[in-house]
Amino acid sequence: MKKRIAILGSTGSIGTQTLDVIAAHPDEYEVVALAAGRNTALLAEQVKRFRPRLVSCIDEESAAELREELISSGLGYKVEIEHGEHGLLQVAAHAGADMLITAIIGARGLSPTLAAIDAGIAIGLANKETLISAGHLVMESARKKRVPIIPIDSEHSAIFQCLNGGERREVKKIILTASGGAFRGRSREELVDVKVEEALQHPNWSMGAKITVDSATMVNKGLEVIEAHWLFGLAYDQIEVVIHPESIIHSMVEFVDTSIIAQMGLPDMRVPIQYALTYPQRKSGPFQSLDLVRAGKLHFYEMDEERFPCIRMAYDAGRCGGTMPTVFNAANEIAVERFLQGQISFLQIEDIIAEVMNRHTVIARPELEEILSADEWARMEARRLFA
Numbered sequence: 001m002k003k004r005i006a007i008l009g010s011t012g013s014i015g016t017q018t019l020d021v022i023a024a025h026p027d028e029y030e031v032v033a034l035a036a037g038r039n040t041a042l043l044a045e046q047v048k049r050f051r052p053r054l055v056s057c058i059d060e061e062s063a064a065e066l067r068e069e070l071i072s073s074g075l076g077y078k079v080e081i082e083h084g085e086h087g088l089l090q091v092a093a094h095a096g097a098d099m100l101i102t103a104i105i106g107a108r109g110l111s112p113t114l115a116a117i118d119a120g121i122a123i124g125l126a127n128k129e130t131l132i133s134a135g136h137l138v139m140e141s142a143r144k145k146r147v148p149i150i151p152i153d154s155e156h157s158a159i160f161q162c163l164n165g166g167e168r169r170e171v172k173k174i175i176l177t178a179s180g181g182a183f184r185g186r187s188r189e190e191l192v193d194v195k196v197e198e199a200l201q202h203p204n205w206s207m208g209a210k211i212t213v214d215s216a217t218m219v220n221k222g223l224e225v226i227e228a229h230w231l232f233g234l235a236y237d238q239i240e241v242v243i244h245p246e247s248i249i250h251s252m253v254e255f256v257d258t259s260i261i262a263q264m265g266l267p268d269m270r271v272p273i274q275y276a277l278t279y280p281q282r283k284s285g286p287f288q289s290l291d292l293v294r295a296g297k298l299h300f301y302e303m304d305e306e307r308f309p310c311i312r313m314a315y316d317a318g319r320c321g322g323t324m325p326t327v328f329n330a331a332n333e334i335a336v337e338r339f340l341q342g343q344i345s346f347l348q349i350e351d352i353i354a355e356v357m358n359r360h361t362v363i364a365r366p367e368l369e370e371i372l373s374a375d376e377w378a379r380m381e382a383r384r385l386f387a
């Protein structure tokens with residue numbers, strides 16, 4: 001029987017690569033539900049090709065556009081079209097799905113991810129912001145429901161692969177690799193006037209705009225530290241970050257006997273996506289092998305918290321816990337949105353995060369309602385600063 005897959009964010013970087021992997025194994029996987037934002041032209045193509053039973057768009061207008069597009073192309077089967085938060089939840093908890101790939105951006109992925117877990121659907125987790133915002137709720141809920149959460153983020157997939165079959169209590173620490181992002185060779189002075197287009201030039205990966213900016217500010221690695229804390233149950237002191245400009249070693253685990261196991265490969269997100277789909281098996285795929293001789297030298301540098309203050313803020317937020325990581329994430333989401341819209345400068349992203357964290361009164365062990373209101377509060381504060 002084919003494994004039935006639902007995807008949140010099917011038209012994005014992770015969403016389209018997930019469909020590429022599925023297309024390479026047509027006898028193994030079936031797409032049952034898709035959710036996207038406003039790219040109805042691409043979504044219509046995906047519907048025609050993968051024939052899901054349910055599809056959802058961001059709003060009513062996009063849903064109408066999609067319907068129109070599918071009718072005019074003479075779609076030969078009946079697909080249910082939904083929209084908005086309701087549609088997103090319907091796709092996430094689709095009764096016919098075995099696994100949900102969370103490839104939507106931001107903390108808006110939280111409620112649908114919780115809905116899928118509640119419905120007993122396995123999660124292939126790309127949407128890291130969900131774990132930053134409410135890691136304790138997501139992990140607790142997954143444990144109670146015995147729902148597996150398989151990481152897709154390249155570093156976490158790497159750690160997951162290194163730990164395969166191993167005892168977690170034998171782990172001394174994990175080492176997350178960071179490329180250094182678009183501005184890795186530049187000093188802070190050289191960041192004052194950087195342009196949006198420059199921040200969107202990641203040296204090794206082709207990704208959506210938000211995560212590419214996060215990579216340049218090092219917020220991405222900060223989010224990944226908190227993500228690793230929740231996924232692997234490690235203390236923050238056991239999570240280290242090193243700069244590795246080549247993005248060939250995707251991350252490493254050091255065990256108590258000082259042995260280090262690393263997962264390596266060319267930067268291609270289809271590999272961790274496929275591993276999440278096939279786990280615990282491995283399958284071949286349309287991927288290029290790493291040629292170590294051609295790669296030549298690999299480099300590693302110490303993380304500089306003065307140069308990249310967002311990494312320190314992320315550790316602070318994680319160690320503080322409660323609603324602080326929620327606030328760190330929400331403030332960053334708004335700051336990045338404003339940077340992309342040309343409203344603030346690159347360095348003001350970190351100023352906004354720092355100031356909103358500074359103003360926040362933490363709630364320890366927050367319930368979902370408290371998470372959602374801390375998230376909303378942080379977004380409001382982040383919109384007001386430098387306005």
Ligand SMILES: NC(=O)C1=CN([C@@H]2O[C@H](COP(=O)(O)OP(=O)(O)OC[C@H]3O[C@@H](n4cnc5c(N)ncnc54)[C@H](OP(=O)(O)O)[C@@H]3O)[C@@H](O)[C@H]2O)C=CC1
Pocket residue numbers: 008009010011012013014015035036037038039040057058088102103104105106108126127128129152153154205206207208209210211269
């Ligand atoms: N890209 C990568 O290589 C990696 C990404 N990740 C994580 O994966 C997640 C997705 O990133 P990425 O693929 O780069 O992002 P993209 O910006 O490329 O894609 C985002 C997707 O979400 C959809 N979307 C946006 N808003 C809504 C909404 N309200 N309802 C439904 N769908 C919506 C978009 O739709 P549309 O375009 O139609 O508007 C699009 O399909 C992020 O959390 C990121 O951190 C993690 C590791 C690597």
Ligand SMILES: CC(=O)[C@@H](O)[C@H](O)COP(=O)(O)O
Pocket residue numbers: 153154155177178179180181205211214215216220221269
């Ligand atoms: C592909 C992936 O997982 C991204 O999160 C990537 O790691 C970003 O690269 P850096 O944050 O290391 O620049």
Ligand SMILES: [Mn+2]
Pocket residue numbers: 153154155224
């Ligand atoms: Mn990553």
